[in-house]
Amino acid sequence: MVTLETKLGSLKLKHPIINASGTFDVLEADKVLQADLFNEFPFAAYVPKTVTMQPRTGNEPPRLYETAAGLLNSIGLANKGIESFIAEDLPRLASLPVPVIASIAGERTDDYGRCSEMLAGREEVAGIELNVSCPNVELDGKALGCDPGRTERATALAQAATSKFLIVKLTPNVTDIVELAQAAASGGADCVSVINTVHGMALDPWTLKPVLGHTTGGLSGPAIKPVALRAVYMVSHAIDLPVIGMGGVTTAQDVLEFLAAGATAVAVGTASFRDPLPGARLAGELVDLMEVRGIDSVKELVGRA
Amino acid sequence: MVTLETKLGSLKLKHPIINASGTFDVLEADKVLQADLFNEFPFAAYVPKTVTMQPRTGNEPPRLYETAAGLLNSIGLANKGIESFIAEDLPRLASLPVPVIASIAGERTDDYGRCSEMLAGREEVAGIELNVSCPNVELDGKALGCDPGRTERATALAQAATSKFLIVKLTPNVTDIVELAQAAASGGADCVSVINTVHGMALDPWTLKPVLGHTTGGLSGPAIKPVALRAVYMVSHAIDLPVIGMGGVTTAQDVLEFLAAGATAVAVGTASFRDPLPGARLAGELVDLMEVRGIDSVKELVGRA
C-alpha cells in the first residue's frame, strides 16, 4: 500500500505536490473553472502569488513568450500589496482544506522582516516563502538572492519576526547555489525552495527586438528541468533542511525524479498552463509509478538517487 | 543583394556560421558521410574538439541523455592530447578551405600558455579558443572559468605566447557572465564565445539514479537558447570585442536572432546531431530571411536588437 502523506518540516501534506507561486490563483480559478476548489483542492498546499509591501503594477507587456519546451516571463511581481492581500484574500483562503504558504518579496532587505511580522499573527497562514530570487525585478538595487550575506540577513529578519514555517526560495542564477542555501540555513530558514526561473531572453522573430517589454525574463518549464534537478540534488546533499523542488515538473515521472533527487515536496508551475488543475491527477499517477517500483512511501523515495 | 561575408576580428569568414567545439569532427565525418568536405566545407571556420596537454579518456559512460528540447552531455574532454593533435590532425586539417580555430583547455592555469605556445608556430591554426568553461571536468581544482582573476590570467598567458586570434569561451554557470567577459578582455582576448553548456542533471526514469556516469552534465540545445541569447546580448553590450554566439542554434531564424542580439558569428552544436552538415543550408536560408527584412549585410544585422 502506497501512502503519499508526507511531512514538510512541521507542515503535514496529504501528498507531495504543491503549486509554484505566481502560476495558479485559486480565487481566479474558482471563478473560471468547473471545479469545487474549496472542497477538493488539487494541491497539498496553496502558495499564492508573491506580494510586496507596496502594490506593484508589474512590468511593461508583453510579459510572456514561449521558447523551446520553456516559457519566458517578465511579470515583475505584479500584486495588490500585502495589506490588500491580508485584508481581501487571506479571509477567503482561510476555508481552503490545505495549508496556505504566503509568498513575500522585499523592495529592501528590511521588508522581509516587516512583511513577515504582518503575517505572523494570521492563523490562515501556515508558512511564509521568502522570494529572494525573482529575476524580473531589481528590488533593492541588485538581486538580493545572489548575495549570501543579504540572503542570510533577510532570512534572519523574517525568522525574528515570526515562528511560522519559513521557506527561502533560491535563484539558479548564481555561480554556486549551495552557498545561497547555506546562507538561508544560517539565517534560520526551515526549508528552501529550489529553483526560481533562469535568466533568459527572446527576440521577436520578425522585428528582432526583445519580445518582452522588460527586455529579459525568467525561463521556466521542462527546458529547465535538468538545471532544477541538479540544484535540488546539490542543495539537498549539502544542507539539512527539507527542499521543495520545482522547475519543469510536468508529469508524475518528473515528481518521482525530483523526490528521488532529494526534494521532500515538489511544486508545479508552468505545467499548470497545460492543465489548470494538475495536482490531484499527478498524485494519482505518482501512486502507480511508486507501486511498480515497490516504493511504499514518499519518505522511502526522497533522496534515493 | 545580400552578402554574408563577415569579419570576426582579423578572421575573414564567408558566412557567419561556424561549428561548436566537440560536436562536429570533420575527419570522422569525412569517413562516414557522403560529402566532399575538404572542398565544400559547410561551416565558415572549423573548430575541432578541445584538446588538453595530456590525452584524456573522458568520463565514465553513459555520457549523453536527451531532455526536453535539450541534450545533457558529460563527455569530459575526451581527447588525444595536444601533441597527437598537432602531429596527426593538424596536417590533415591544413587542406580545409576555411580557417581552423584550435580549442584548448588546461589542467592548470599555466597550460593555457603552454598549449598556446605549442600552437603559436603552426600555420594551419588561424585562431585559438580557450575553453575555460567545460562543466564536465574539474581541471585545476575548481572551475577556472567561474573566477574572473584566473580567467584573466589564463588569457594573458595565452596572449603572451601567441599572436594568433584569441577567443575565450565563457560559461553561463556564473552569477554575472559580463564580469567574466571583462576579465577575458582585460587578459587580452580578441573575441569571446558565449556560451558553453549549462549545468544540469538527469535521473534514469526507471532506476532513479543519475543517468550520466559523471552524475551531472552540461545542457545544450534549443532548451538553453533563451539563456544564450541573453548572455550574448549582455556581453556584446558590455565589452568591445566581437562575440561568437552559441547555445541552441538550430534554424536560420536562430542565426538571425543571435546576430541581432550582438553576435558577429554564430556556432552550431547540438543541432548538428539533427542534421550532420547544417552550415551551408543555414547560410542559404539566412540569405532569404535577410532579404525579406531588407537587411543587406551581416554588419547591418549585428546588434540591431
Add this chain to the structure above:
Amino acid sequence: MGDLPIPASLHDCPVVESRPVGSYRLVSFVAREVAALARPGQFLMVRAAGYSLDPLLPRPLGVHDIDSDLVKILIEPVGRGTMSLASLRVGDRLSVLGPLGNGFSLTGAGPALIVGGGIGAAPLTLLARALAERGRHTECLLGFKTRGQAVAAELFRNADVEVFTEDGSMGSEGLISEPLPECLRRMEAAEIFACGPDPMLAAVARTARDCGASAQVSVAAHMACGVGACQGCVIKTRDGYRRACSDGPVFPAEEIAW
C-alpha cells in the same frame, strides 16, 4: 463585457476535419460541452495532445463556429504553435481548455457593424449569426492583406459582408479604416464589434468616438494560463493593466489606452 462567466474545463477532443481556407486552416473537433456553452467572442486554449513538450503551451484561439457537437477554429499559421496546430490531421487529438473570456456583450440594440482584420475575422462568424438571430441589422467589413486570406470571408455565409484587401486582389482595395466612417453613417450603426490588429482596433475606437457609436473590441496578447492567474496577458487600459484573458478579451473601445 459579456454576461456571467461560464465554467470552463479541460477537454480531450478528436479532430474530425482539417482543411485549408486560403492561407488559413479550418479545423473541426468534437467538444460537446464547449459547443453547448461557448458564446461569440470567447476563446479556447488549444494544444496538440501527445508526448511532445514543444510546443509547450496551448495557444489562444477564438471559437470560430459551432455545428451541433463540433467546434471549429480558424488558424493562421504564424509561428511554431499555430503551425503545429495547422499540421494536425483527422484522428489527432487536441487538448482544449474553455470556453474562456467574456465574449461580446449582446445586450445592445440597433444596427450593428462588425469589423474584422485578418485572422481577427475568425471569431466574428459566430457573432454575426448571433446578432442576426437577435434581429439586429448587421453588416460586416472585413479587411485582409491579400486574396489568400480574404477567401475566408466565404465562411460568413449568409451575412452581409464587404471585403477589402490591401493589394486589391479581392474585393475593394484599401484599409477598412477608410470606408468605416461612411459605412457607420449610412447604416446609422449604434454599435461596432471589432477584432483584428491593434492599429485597426485603434482606428475603430477613434471612428466610433467621432461618430457617437459605441464599440467593443477583442484584443490580442500572448497568454500562458488563459484563466487570470499569471498576469501575463495584460494590456494597457485607462484603469491600468488589465488581463486580456479574464478581464477580456473584449473591452469597450474607450477603455483601452492605445
Add this chain to the structure above:
Amino acid sequence: MGDLPIPASLHDCPVVESRPVGSYRLVSFVAREVAALARPGQFLMVRAAGYSLDPLLPRPLGVHDIDSDLVKILIEPVGRGTMSLASLRVGDRLSVLGPLGNGFSLTGAGPALIVGGGIGAAPLTLLARALAERGRHTECLLGFKTRGQAVAAELFRNADVEVFTEDGSMGSEGLISEPLPECLRRMEAAEIFACGPDPMLAAVARTARDCGASAQVSVAAHMACGVGACQGCVIKTRDGYRRACSDGPVFPAEEIAW
C-alpha cells in the same frame, strides 16, 4: 567488424506503413538509397520531421528489413523518443541519417547461431537472410520477456527460429543463456551473432569462449551524432573506450570489457 564503411546521408522519408507487432511497432518508409546500401547490423538515426523540437534528436534504430525501396524498422516504445516514433502514421515524414555503423562481418564460414534478446532481435532478420543466402546453416535463438514481444519472432519468416520467454507465455520458458551451450554444440556452430541486453551479450561472450566459437555482438548506447564525432556513445573495451556508433555497433565479443 563489417567491411568498408559506406557513405551515409540524411534522407527525408514518407511513412507508408505502421502496424503493431505485439507490443512493438513495425514502421516502413521509402528510402531508396538506404535500401540499396544497408547491410545487416547497420543502424539509422531516425526522428520525426516537423516543427517540434521535442524529442530533439534522432534515435538509433537497427535496419530491420528491406523490401525493394522500403526500409523497415521495429520499434519498442520505451521512452519519449521511441514512443513518438511509434505514434507516427502513414503520410508522416521521417528524417533518417544512414546507413551507419559497421554491421556484422559476413566473411566467416560454417554453421551460424543467431541470438536475439527482446528488441535486439530487430536487426537480426536481415542478418538471418544474408547468412542463408551465403549458404550457411543458420539457426536463431530468440529470447523475450513475454508473449507480447515474442510474437515478433514471426518476422523471421523462413528462418529456423526457437523462441524462449521468461514467463513461458510463448515458446519454451527461460532465458536463452540456458539452452545456448547445448545448442552451440549440437549445431557445431562456428560463429555466434548476437544483439540484445548487455547481460545476455555477456553470457553469449562467455559461452562462445567456453565452446571455442567466435562471437560478434551488437551493443547499445545512448547516441547523439551517430557518426563518431561527439564521443558520447562510448563503451568499455579492452582497448579502453570505443564508440558504439562508428567503431561498432558490432564488436568481436572478446573485445568488450563486460
